[in-house]
Amino acid sequence: RKEVEQDPGPFNVPEGATVAFNCTYSNSASQSFFWYRQDCRKEPKLLMSVYSSGNEDGRFTAQLNRASQYISLLIRDSKLSDSATYLCVTLGGGFKTIFGAGTRLFVKA
Amino acid sequence: GAGVSQSPSNKVTEKGKDVELRCDPISGHTALYWYRQRLGQGLEFLIYFQGNSAPDKSGLPSDRFSAERTGESVSTLTIQRTQQEDSAVYLCASSLAILLYNEQFFGPGTRLTVL
Numbered sequence: 001r002k003e004v005e006q007d008p009g010p011f012n013v014p015e016g017a018t019v020a021f022n023c024t025y026s027n028s029a030s031q032s033f034f035w036y037r038q039d040c041r042k043e044p045k046l047l048m049s050v051y052s053s054g055n056e057d058g059r060f061t062a063q064l065n066r067a068s069q070y071i072s073l074l075i076r077d078s079k080l081s082d083s084a085t086y087l088c089v090t091l092g093g094g095f096k097t098i099f100g101a102g103t104r105l106f107v108k109a
Numbered sequence: 110g111a112g113v114s115q116s117p118s119n120k121v122t123e124k125g126k127d128v129e130l131r132c133d134p135i136s137g138h139t140a141l142y143w144y145r146q147r148l149g150q151g152l153e154f155l156i157y158f159q160g161n162s163a164p165d166k167s168g169l170p171s172d173r174f175s176a177e178r179t180g181e182s183v184s185t186l187t188i189q190r191t192q193q194e195d196s197a198v199y200l201c202a203s204s205l206a207i208l209l210y211n212e213q214f215f216g217p218g219t220r221l222t223v224l
Contacts, residue, residue, distance in 0.1 A: 031209050032209040032210050042217075043200060043215035043216060043217055043218060044152065044200075044215050045215070046212045046213070049210050049212075087151065087152070091209060095157060095159075095164075095207050096154055096157070096165065096168065097142060097154050097157070097213070098154060099144070099151050099152035099153075099154070100151055101150060101151035102151055
C-alpha cells in the first residue's frame, strides 16, 4: 500500500465548476500536510499548507481529517489556469517528505 | 533572488557509466532534498540534508546512489554504474529550515537518460 494515495483522475470539468480531490495517508505519525501543484514538465510548487483547523486561500479550501487520515482540496469557480496535477504531500517521521502520485485536472472552456 | 538551480538540465549516458548531478539551493536555505520522478509517476523521496548532514539515507534506491553536501550549499547526487531503470527526472528542492511547515522550493530538475 502506498503511503499517500490519490485518485489519478483525470478530472475534466468546465470553467466555473467546483471540484474536490481527496487524498489518504497511511502513516498516523505524519505531522504536516500540503497540496503542491505541478504543471506539465515543470517542477512542483506549493499551493497551500493544510492545517488541522482547515484553511482557505481564495478559491481553494483545504481540510484535514486526522481520525480518518485523509486530506481534501476544494477548488471553486475553476479557471482554465487551474489545469495541472495536484500533489498531496505529507511530512512524516524524521522529516521524510512523501508525495502522492497526483490527481490530474483539466478545466475546459 | 535566484531560485534553486540544477545542472546539467539534461544528461544522456551509457549503461554502466557514473553520473554526477548538481544542485545549488537558494542562498541561506539550510535544508536540501533530492527526489526522483519517473515518467508519468509521482515524486520519490531520496534523501534530505539538514546543513551538511543527511540523517536518513534509507530512501536511496541502492548502494549505487550517494549524495553529499558541502558548505551548507551545493549538493551532488552521484549514481554509479547507471542502469536503464535510473532514467528519470531528478529534482532538488531547498527550504529555509527543517520545520513542520516550511515550503520546499524546487529546481527545474535534471533529466537523466540511460541508454
